[in-house]
Amino acid sequence: MSNADLPSHCDVLVVGAGPAGAACALWLARAGVDVVLVDQHDFPRDKVCGDGLIPDAHHALRRLGVYDEVMAAAEASRHVACIGPRGGRIDVPGTVAVLPRRELDDIVCRAAVRAGAKLRTPWRFEAAVVEGDVVVGARLKQGDVVRETRARWVVLATGAVPQALQAADMCKRRTPSGIALRGYVKNDAMVGRIKALEVVWHKSLTPGYGWIFPAPGGRFNIGVGIAHSHPARDGEPAKMKDVNLRKVFEAFCAHYEPARELMRTGTLEGDLKGAPLRCSLAGARYSRPGLLVTGEAAGSTYSFTGEGIGKAYETGLLAAETLLAAPGGVPAGTADDVRTRYEAALAALQPRFDLYERANRVNAHPWLADLLIWRARKSERLLRRMAGVLEETSNPGNLVSVRGIVRVLFPGA
Structure with a gap:
């Protein structure tokens, strides 16, 4: 400029x-x-x-x-979709958007x-x-x-x-604290089919997750992230885990059908690119x-x-x-x-x-996502708490604490 x-x-x-x-x-x-x-x-x-x-x-x-200038260019959405290892899904309401x-x-x-x-x-x-x-x-x-x-x-x-x-x-x-890999895929046929910001957990992605976010112009931001990619133990310097992000990305596409179809029928614009995260x-x-x-x-x-x-x-x-x-x-x-x-x-x-x-326990133990999704589909109160995490009015750690899990399984406890 x-x-x-x-x-x-x-x-x-x-x-x-x-x-x-x-x-x-x-x-x-x-x-x-x-x-x-x-x-x-x-x-x-x-x-x-x-x-x-x-x-x-x-x-x-x-x-x-x-804000107005950004939103005029962005792809707005009303939900973040949380998708568990067994395919369960809950759409968490919130004010969200995507803009490269x-x-x-x-x-x-x-x-x-x-x-x-x-x-x-x-x-x-x-x-x-x-x-x-x-x-x-x-x-x-x-x-x-x-x-x-x-x-x-x-x-x-x-x-x-x-x-x-x-x-x-x-x-x-x-x-870094974590690492991520993402790409942009042009796929007009998937517009309207993926409307929420989708976040997917699965054991093949542990300790991380995959995502597909609908962007403007028929494009989708698709990627994978790994939490705690460089752990330090017993005072030793942090070292990179034995993780190949491209293989994690391939596992995401193999596990999650919309990701597989997005890549199969769309056009990858440029290369998949990785970046560190400091958290x-x-x-x-x-x-x-x-x-x-x-x-x-x-x-x-x-x-x-x-x-x-x-x-x-x-x-x-x-x-x-x-x-x-x-x-x-x-x-x-x-x-x-x-x-x-x-x-x-x-x-x-x-x-x-x-x-x-x-709350990172969900990334390390993706079965927790299955549990929360299963219960939230039956509990408006839990869904509101999940929406509160997005809005920063609820404690995300409580959802995956021992007490929180007990309350999810036994609401009256």
Whole structure:
């Protein structure tokens, strides 16, 4: 979108123009802050993702003022379909939609520019510029050209790939929490047959799940995700499980007939692409003097569902709000005050992420999905609780706790 000269100074330098970075830059620019937003890619650009927009993303998009523009381009749905290993299905009501990240991120990024943010691409983060123990800017690279931009604050929103975190000395865990593989399939014949966002559990996909999400223009986002792909045991460094994602994808298509038909009768557009996931607000330091980490770089993806767009927006907005709330505003706020406020804001979100970590039992034990689906088809109350998980008004961990399972089997207990 922009290749103009990189400014040498600004109030806030936001590195990464995905959901977290663009949201942060938009919010700050709207408040009159001098913001430079950089990304290593020109926009619009592709991004490996399930592309699902669940209620938290809808809420954030409304706050950002781009909801109508996004929904005009998105494929809206009213349900998330949960499908168990034995084929049982329950359609959980909710406000959901699908829009490929190439279009979604471009919409929010353009809104940030309209608000006054200066977008510069393609610039890659090389290192933090540090004086004493305070980050005072960043060294950025484009081809063979290296430039420095000085800033009162740097916000790192560089996603799940750890290189930028490592370069900024903010990485606590190099390996990801999970991994995913997805592709886009054009199949006009399946339009109207797959209307919900379908999530499928089966023992051949353990410890993960498969999905088919209907996207605009007769396209479908189809993929598989693996939770806890890089476990650490007894203090040892995390190592990759012996998992071949392409074989998991093949198993998904072999098990789930709609996935098999989608691939057999449709046209795969481009290649299947994989990506890491950083979940549960784990794996990175959140701040150091002069620098904040936000979005998936800070682990903003839910481990159970793999949903991260809404929480990336939310943490990006938290970073911006924290900077704006500093005494004297962004230029005058002290590093200690900003860091304390920001880390407290993320800590307030942590219990919610912990609940989704508990709900990961479904991915490890897919028979739990069969149990919940079987009971929800007979219980409006349980279906409402499942809808509440989607809306973040119910505790997902309780559905798969020992007590929760007893209540599912024996409602009067």
